[in-house]
Amino acid sequence: MRRISLILSAFLLFVLPAASSPAGAEDAIGVAMDDFSYTDTSAEPANQTAAHERRLSAFMAALRRDISADGRYRPVPSAQDGAAFKVIGGIQKTSTLVQWAKVAVIDVGARKLVMDKLYTFRGDNDESWERAEIFVSREVMAALATPAPVALAVFDFELEDTTAASAGTSATSDASYLAEVTGSVREALGQSGRYRIVDAGGEAVKARALRDCGGCEAALAQKLGADQSLIGVVRRVSRTEYTLGFQVRDVRTGAVLSRGDSGLRMGADYSWKRGAVRLVSDKLIGSQ
Structure with a gap:
């Protein structure tokens, strides 16, 4: 064949x-x-x-x-x-x-x-x-009769650290945990059947903080061939407290299609992955 x-x-x-x-x-x-x-x-x-x-x-x-x-x-x-x-x-x-x-x-x-x-x-x-x-x-x-899955560019989750800790104190472990968050979110959305995950890697993407670029991620996602873009952020309040947020945009119009915020959560960095998967699953999969 x-x-x-x-x-x-x-x-x-x-x-x-x-x-x-x-x-x-x-x-x-x-x-x-x-x-x-x-x-x-x-x-x-x-x-x-x-x-x-x-x-x-x-x-x-x-x-x-x-x-x-x-x-x-x-x-x-x-x-x-x-x-x-x-x-x-x-x-x-x-x-x-x-x-x-x-x-x-x-x-x-x-x-x-x-x-x-x-x-x-x-x-x-x-x-x-x-x-x-x-x-x-x-x-x-x-x-x-089955809608085609939405091509979704899930960009790497970013960290917003509001603690007084030095930026270099745990940079390596932070990067590792953020990678776990991104990978798990991509996996959960891809396995849902509602989305086809588009590779959103590359230095051009990683060279800037997407959470503060005024929606520039939509244009980046469009160049990658996606229908929608997703950016996410982990906000560390203390070593054992954090919040999670994400935002989805239509790449053609730049309009925000969905957003979610976890509210204050208890747990160290190893719990970020679980919280992120639950948040996006509830908002993007369970709500549809």
Whole structure:
């Protein structure tokens, strides 16, 4: 299936154009679907090309019919004709009784994969192809109804220390604990399925304190290809007291979409990670 995977990747990166939305277009969401490719690597002696072409044609007709039957969607020829989603795929016969189907659903406007799955099904007759189509149809419909995850650039959490301690006293341990906070927050948000975490590293980002830059993080995140930006700060009040805060912006408008503040918490620096994960989870995951 590596061949099919490479084809899907190339299609997404180089072939897929931006969608247009013609005036007066129907409210139903446009879905474009190319005929799936078919490859037979089973090495069976009999030439089954004609049978496979017939079954693939029936498979595609049924898949398009299932999509069209749902009033939320309408078939369109291509992205230029107003498709919001593009469905592509390929089927490969690997042995007498085993076939693989690679199916991807692309959000055209966002140029993102909302589904990219590999299925196996047994049999190579009309009935087995029909069963495979029914299953694939359900999977595609579920993907179309699922919003694409938001691309979120989570910048390194920063420390605002209001204690009287010397700045160099615990710089190494502070940096280590802040890295744990950032990594844990990224992991929690990424695992939620609501967000796709964008790499926000790099010297250009780390060279400034983002909490005091007047929203400059939104522009930085946009350059990284994100939809939204998140900055966070740990405010150390004493060696055993701290507060946490974060802010999320839309990268296009710079508008603040969400913010959270933990209030005063008790605990040393080793507890920052737990508090940060709980705060962002409550505000960005549990509230949606």
